[in-house]
Amino acid sequence: MAKVHAQAERAIDAPVEKVRALVADYAETRPKILTEHYRDYQVVEGGTGAGTRAKWKLQATSKRVRDVAATVTQPEPGTLVESDANSSMVTKWTVRPAGAGTMVRIETAWEGAGGVGGFFEKMFAPLGLKRIYDGVLTKLDQAAHA
Numbered sequence: 414m415a416k417v418h419a420q421a422e423r424a425i426d427a428p429v430e431k432v433r434a435l436v437a438d439y440a441e442t443r444p445k446i447l448t449e450h451y452r453d454y455q456v457v458e459g460g461t462g463a464g465t466r467a468k469w470k471l472q473a474t475s476k477r478v479r480d481v482a483a484t485v486t487q488p489e490p491g492t493l494v495e496s497d498a499n500s501s502m503v504t505k506w507t508v509r510p511a512g513a514g515t516m517v518r519i520e521t522a523w524e525g526a527g528g529v530g531g532f533f534e535k536m537f538a539p540l541g542l543k544r545i546y547d548g549v550l551t552k553l554d555q556a557a558h559a
Contacts, residue, residue: 415524416522416523416524417522417523417524418520418521418522419520419521419522419540419542419543419546420518420519420520420521420543420546421518421519421542421543421546421547421549421550422516422517422518422519422550423516423517423547423550423551423553423554424511424514424515424516425514425515425516425517425550425553425554425557426513426514426515426557426558427514427515427554427557427558428514428515429491429508429509429510429514429515431515431557432508432515432517432553432557433491433508433515435553435556435557436493436506436508436517436553437461437462437493438460438461439456439459439460439461439462439465439467439485440456440460440461442556443467445552445556446549446552446553446556447469447549447552448545448548448549448552449472450471450472450473450545450548451469451470451471451472452469452470452472453468453469453470454467454468454469455467455468455469457482459485462485462487462493463485463486463487463493464485465484465485466482466483466484466485467483467485467495468480468481468482468483469481469483471545473541473542473545474541479497479499479500479502480499481497481499481500481502482497482498482499483495483496483497483498483504484496484498491507491508491509492505492506492507492508493505493506494506497523500523501523501524502521502522502523503521503522503523504519504520504521505518505519505520505521506518506519507520515557517550517553519546519549519550521542521546
């Protein structure tokens with residue numbers, strides 16, 4: 414099995430503290446910034462930053478649905494890590510100052526399948542996930558200016 418990695422990044426013209434608060438808000442902001450690829454989103458415990466547990470279904474393609482049960486940690490200021498209890502998938506949100514605004518990066522990695530299926534997963538899954546994350550970051554940008 415090979416490690417599969419996907420990422421997206423966006424500059425947001427808003428103060429870093431505001432954007433960090435929006436990203437850490439799993440109860441109110443997160444459902445608003447998720448795209449149509451996310452279904453059945455629910456906060457199970459907490460709701461703000463580290464200690465939050467949430468679950469959702471990620472419909473990456475018409476045939477590929479991932480059932481995610483994420484636990485959130487904060488290894489350092491400006492970084493939230495969502496670890497999926499149902500798979501090896503780990504998603505890291507990094508929110509850092511960038512000039513007068515903020516840079517947000519979403520990175521996801523997981524152990525991919527083996528064989529031919531794994532080859533195609535490694536080739537195409539990162540592109541699809543990047544498109545999904547670009548949509549989430551667009552909505553985050555809109556939320557930062559609301």
